[in-house]
Amino acid sequence: MLSTEQLYHKFLECTGVSIDTRRITPNCLFVALKGANFDGNQFAEQAIASGAKYALVDDEVVATQNPARYLLVSDCLTALQDLARHHRQTFTFPVIALTGSNGKTTTKELIAAVLSKKYRTYATVGNLNNHIGVPLTLLSLNEQCEMAVVEMGANHQKEIELLCSIAQPTHGLITNVGKAHLEGFGGIEGVRKGKGELYDFLAQHAKTVFINSRDTTLTAMYRERLKTLRSETTFAEAIFYPGDPVELVQESPVVIYRDVTGHDVTTHLPGRYNFDNMLAALAIGQYFGVSPEDANRAVADYTPTNNRSQVIVKGSNTVLLDAYNANPSSMAAAIRQFAATPARRKVVILGDMYELGDESEAEHAALGKLIADSNFDLVILAGKDMKYALAHLPNAYYFPDKFSLHNWIMDNPMTDTHILIKGSRGMSLETVVQFI
Incomplete structure (x- = not known):
C-alpha cells in the first residue's frame, strides 16, 4: 500500500x-x-x-x-484527506477558512471577489465544503495561487475540527451561529460548539480571526477562548469589523451602503443579512490591502446565482429566489426582510426546514407565528412539516407535495406581485419558478 x-x-x-x-x-x-x-x-x-x-x-x-x-x-477517503493535507503544507500563502450557520457561500464568494482585485485567488467551487469537498478544494491549489478561500460546512460536532486539520487555515471567519442542523449538532449549544472549532484551531495555532463586532455570540465565543487559553497559545490577532464606518443606506429590494469616503454603493443582494456578509468581505479586503475602490467595485458587481438571493423578473412579477437552503434563523431573516420590502402585493411560498430533529414541530410552528405577524397578501406552504405552521395561518394554502403546489400555481396565475420562495435544499423549490 x-x-x-x-x-x-x-x-x-x-x-x-x-x-x-x-x-x-x-x-x-x-x-x-x-x-x-x-x-x-x-x-x-x-x-x-x-x-x-x-x-x-x-x-x-x-x-x-x-x-x-x-x-x-x-x-x-482517508487517503484523499491525507493527500490534501500534504499538498496544503507545500504552500505558504494565506488560507482563509469560513464557516457559519448562514451566509457561508455568499460570504465566500464576496471575499474571493474582493481579494481577486489584487491577488490570484482560488475559492471553494460551489458548495464543496464537507469532508470530501474541502480536500478537493485544496488539491485544486497550485503554485500560481496567492490566496485561498475555503468554505467549511458541518452538520455535527468535530467536523470543523477535522476540516481545519486538513486545510490548516491561517485566517478564519464565522459568519454567525444559528438554528441550523440542530438534529446533528444536538441543539443550539451544539451548533455553537461545533462552529467554534474554527476559533479553537486559530487560537491554538496563533492564527488570525475576523469577528463581526456587532454579533454578541461571536464576540462572546472569542472571549471565552482568550480565558481558556490565557497561559497557552492564542490568536495572533483578532480583527473586529466594521472598524471604519460603513453605513447601511437601503436594505430592500437590494442593499445600498455608504462607504468610508461617503460614496453610495449599490449591490445586487437584498437584505441586512447580506450587508453583514459584505462587511466581512470589505474587512478582509482592507486587511490584505485591497483598495476601497476595488473592494466596493467587487461587491457591487457580484451577482448571486445558484438559487441564493436571486432576483428574477417573471412578466410583471418579481421573484426573490432563496431556495438553496433554509433553517429557522435564515428563514426568519428572509421573512422579516421581505416583510419590510415595499411592494403592492407580497406572496411567500415556503417549504420545509430540514434536519431539525425533535425541534421540527416547534420551529415550524414558531415560523407560522412570524409569518402571521408579517401580514403577507398570500401564504403558500409546502412539505410535510409545514403543516405545523398552519395553527397560526388559517388562511394559508398548504400542499404536502410539490406536484400539488405546481398545479395550484398554474391554475392561479399571479400578476404585479413580489414573491419570496424559500425552503431547504431537499425541497428544491426553485422548480416553482417556471410555473409563475
Whole structure:
C-alpha cells in the first residue's frame, strides 16, 4: 500500500482529481470513494478507460487487476484527506477558512471577489465544503495561487475540527451561529460548539480571526477562548469589523451602503443579512490591502446565482429566489426582510426546514407565528412539516407535495406581485419558478 508521500508523487503526475467517472478529465487521479449505495472501486476500470492516469482504490482484489494504474491504499477517503493535507503544507500563502450557520457561500464568494482585485485567488467551487469537498478544494491549489478561500460546512460536532486539520487555515471567519442542523449538532449549544472549532484551531495555532463586532455570540465565543487559553497559545490577532464606518443606506429590494469616503454603493443582494456578509468581505479586503475602490467595485458587481438571493423578473412579477437552503434563523431573516420590502402585493411560498430533529414541530410552528405577524397578501406552504405552521395561518394554502403546489400555481396565475420562495435544499423549490 502506498504511503501519503508515495501517493503525492503520483498525484503530481496528474492534472487534477475526480471522484466521479462522469467528470473524468485527461490524466486526472480518480479516487474510488464508497457511498451508501455504491463502491467506487467498481468504477476504476471505467475511470481509466475515460482518461484517468491513475485510480486510487482500497480493494486489494481490484488493485491486482491493473497494478500499474491502480494505486492501493487502506481507505480512499482517508487517503484523499491525507493527500490534501500534504499538498496544503507545500504552500505558504494565506488560507482563509469560513464557516457559519448562514451566509457561508455568499460570504465566500464576496471575499474571493474582493481579494481577486489584487491577488490570484482560488475559492471553494460551489458548495464543496464537507469532508470530501474541502480536500478537493485544496488539491485544486497550485503554485500560481496567492490566496485561498475555503468554505467549511458541518452538520455535527468535530467536523470543523477535522476540516481545519486538513486545510490548516491561517485566517478564519464565522459568519454567525444559528438554528441550523440542530438534529446533528444536538441543539443550539451544539451548533455553537461545533462552529467554534474554527476559533479553537486559530487560537491554538496563533492564527488570525475576523469577528463581526456587532454579533454578541461571536464576540462572546472569542472571549471565552482568550480565558481558556490565557497561559497557552492564542490568536495572533483578532480583527473586529466594521472598524471604519460603513453605513447601511437601503436594505430592500437590494442593499445600498455608504462607504468610508461617503460614496453610495449599490449591490445586487437584498437584505441586512447580506450587508453583514459584505462587511466581512470589505474587512478582509482592507486587511490584505485591497483598495476601497476595488473592494466596493467587487461587491457591487457580484451577482448571486445558484438559487441564493436571486432576483428574477417573471412578466410583471418579481421573484426573490432563496431556495438553496433554509433553517429557522435564515428563514426568519428572509421573512422579516421581505416583510419590510415595499411592494403592492407580497406572496411567500415556503417549504420545509430540514434536519431539525425533535425541534421540527416547534420551529415550524414558531415560523407560522412570524409569518402571521408579517401580514403577507398570500401564504403558500409546502412539505410535510409545514403543516405545523398552519395553527397560526388559517388562511394559508398548504400542499404536502410539490406536484400539488405546481398545479395550484398554474391554475392561479399571479400578476404585479413580489414573491419570496424559500425552503431547504431537499425541497428544491426553485422548480416553482417556471410555473409563475
